[in-house]
Amino acid sequence: MSQVDHNQLANKVNISKQRVLVVAPGRGCYNKDELGYLQRFHTDKKDFIASIDTYRKSLNQQGITQLDGQAKYSFKLHTTGENASALIYACAMSDFKDIDREQYEIVAVTGNSMGWYIALALAGSLNEQGAIEVINTMGSMMADGLIGGQLIYPEMDEHWLQDCTKTMIIDDVIAKVNNSEGCELFSSIYLGGYRVLAGNEAGLKLAEILLPNIDGRYPMRLYNHAAFHSPLLQQISNKAKALLPQELFHQPQIPMIDGEGNIWTQYSTDLQKLHEYTLVEQVLAPYDFTVAIAVGIKEFAPDKVIILGPGNTLGGPVAQAIINVQGFDWRNKADFISVQGILPRLLAMGIKTQRELVIKY
Structure with a gap:
């Protein structure tokens, strides 16, 4: 050439x-x-x-x-x-x-x-x-007035790879919350290595108790967020x-x-x-x-x-x-x-x- x-x-x-x-x-x-x-x-x-x-x-x-x-x-x-x-x-x-x-x-x-x-x-x-x-x-x-709210929780490991254990924990908590009287909780956003959950106040409070605490930060409520992307x-x-x-x-x-x-x-x-x-x-x-x-x-x-x-x-x-x-x-x-x-x-x-x-x- x-x-x-x-x-x-x-x-x-x-x-x-x-x-x-x-x-x-x-x-x-x-x-x-x-x-x-x-x-x-x-x-x-x-x-x-x-x-x-x-x-x-x-x-x-x-x-x-x-x-x-x-x-x-x-x-x-x-x-x-x-x-x-x-x-x-x-x-x-x-x-x-x-x-x-x-x-x-x-x-x-x-x-x-x-x-x-x-x-x-x-x-x-x-x-x-x-x-x-x-x-x-x-x-x-x-x-x-907001309808419900949201919280965020990681479902990845320290290498930013999907952590199947965390995923199972989140899914299990969603099922337990929805089996509790007066509580509603749903997957709202799949956000890279995080899951955003939406629910009513009772459902979110129970989820905060059931989800294992991570670094004193998660589960984290999202301020002024409603229950977006959910049946609520x-x-x-x-x-x-x-x-x-x-x-x-x-x-x-x-x-x-x-x-x-x-x-x-x-x-x-x-x-x-x-x-x-x-x-x-x-x-x-x-x-x-x-x-x-x-x-x-x-x-x-x-x-x-x-x-x-x-x-x-x-x-x-x-x-x-x-x-x-x-x-x-x-x-x-x-x-x-x-x-x-x-x-x-x-x-x-x-x-x-x-x-x-x-x-x-």
Whole structure:
């Protein structure tokens, strides 16, 4: 091969885009360290942010500009569904807009829990007006009082591999709780190396007694979280279907992976089924984020995975889900840490050094 041919080949390699799977976060990712996220990174998104504030003002809700600009972080203010959902959506969508499309080809999108609604927006299945309407409506459903709650518990070992013993313990506790009068407990989210459980107060309290304590940290209650992805939210699902018509949904422009591992493409999406899944199955059945990531890795073969901000609460669970299918040749936590420190393939936009590898300057 001539030197000219070598140069042409090198140029082709240099200009080829990297394929990326984009992951949208769910509730619980806008914490104390994320206060001011929009002000730090997205002063150029004023029109987009203003449109969200205008919508919320019409509902007599506090604007996200004001929420993000508070002098101090408040659990009571920033973690309630009606505030957290819109705030996280604004941060995540703004991050998505900043991804360098000359460097990265977005081959699919997915999300965790509430992140499914954000994924719909990323893919264009919800336009900007439809996205804030769906996300804000779903986030505000329990403004007058939460239905049930959630707790999180690990089901992995120290190497980030599935621990069958922990899995059996969790399943056994779920069965025991549901056999106790007045108690309800369900698997809510399969979150990489963790299981999120949803239940009524009696069920959660009994689960906290029955689950072995780990490091004085687990089982851990999730503050201001309702019994998402469980039958306890039947009335929320019914109300959502009445308030949010199918007409809000459009054909996606980017493939979407849902909480059952199904792929919704621009060529085959049935909008009636998408509407039904989003407001019924997704609300009432367990959300398998682990499977969603596995499908993204195996079916789309991305070069990298980009996690949208705010924060990086999904970094560990995404890595654990990738390890579970030996994606990127990661077989355990040590592999992930070793490779990630040299040539990161998991990029969290909530981490400044990794953000700089994603955005266009």
